[in-house]
Amino acid sequence: MIGHSLRVLLRTPQGLRLLAREWAVQFGLLSGATQLYLAFWPDSSLPRWPALLGIAGLATIGGVLRSWPRSTVSREFTGPGFTVTVQVGDLFDRESHLVVGFNDVFDTDTSDERLIVRRSVQGQFLHRVYAGDLARLDGDLAAALGEVDPTGLEERSAKRAGKLVRYPVGTIAVLDGPGRRFFCAAYGRMGNDLVISSGADQLWHTLWQLWTAVHLHGRREAVAMPVIGAGLARIDSMDHKALLKLILLSFVTRSRESVVCKSLTVVVHPGDYDEVDMLELGMFLRSL
Structure with missing residues (x-):
């Protein structure tokens, strides 16, 4: 993680610009302090070149410390008021409302990992939140989907494993x-070959439905979510940075209409940190 942060700082335009700006600020502050010192003690024998090099060195250290990529970037918005955060960590350590990505048949079984991989967010949801109780999770999902009209019913001869009832992409089971x-947000279609497919348009539609559901059922309390569309159910046309920006843009755009929740945290898995430029994300957040 340290090596990645150093590369982001020194090898990206955003990192270099931020480092240069912070260095200039630190150099100006230290130079001003030195001039103030000489104004009060004009007879001081402060050596010119060693002092200049010392100020430059301290400014470099201060600039690096202030511009070093963090594991968290955040912005508070006003009118209406809400906070958006991107944070590296474990989604299931959080005690807030959680968003979990699903496919359009809401498959849940991780037993042989043909349908759902145990280490995925959805697999962890089953084992860490529901303690592996597949029947209870399926029962809760069935109850939540009771008033949603299915879009189709697959034959077992066509879909060899998993559930058969399809729901519209964008369905949110609370x-x-x-x-x-x-x-539980269905953002992709589970093919009969047991491969999930999705795209930017489907994800944007699902996110819009998600914010509506959070607005209605979240009581304006804090919400945390993973980078939906990444990892094992990847949207191939978009990398982590693009997916994160789409999620953030969608949430801020919807929140301009009315408050969805007071706080949204998008949690990046530590293993994906190398794929995320936190400096760029911080600048993107400030531009919204």
Whole structure:
């Protein structure tokens, strides 16, 4: 992680611009302090070149410390008021409402990993939130989807494993948990070959439906979500940075209409940190 942060700082235009700006600020402050010192003690024998090199060195250290890529970037918005954060960490360590990505048949079984891989966010949801109780999770999903009209029913001869009832992409199943809720968002289609497919348009539509569901059922409380569309159910046309920007743009755009929730945190898995430029994301957040 340190090596990645150093590369971002020294090898990207955003990092170099920020480092140069912070160095200039630190150099100006230290130079001003030195001039103030000489104004009060004009007879001081402060050596010119060693002092200049010392100021430059301290400015470099201060500039690096202030511009070093962080594991968290955040921005508070006003009118209406809400906070958006991107943070490296474990989604399931958070006690807020959670968003979990699903496919259009809401498959859940991780037993042989043909349908859902255990280490995926959806697999962790089953094992860490539902303690591996597949029947209870499927029952909760069925209850939440009770009033949603299916789009089709697959034959077992066509889809050899998993569930057969299809729901519209963009369907949000809201599950109740102890003191919080889980927003299960169907953002892709599970093919009969057991491969999930999705795209930018489908993701944008799903996010818009998600913010509506959070607005209605989230009680304006904090929400955390993963980078939907990345990892094992990747949208191949978009990398982590593009997916993050799409999520952030969608949330801020929707929140301009009315408050969705007071706080959204997009959690980046530590293993994906090398694919994310936190400096660029910070600048992107400030531009929204």
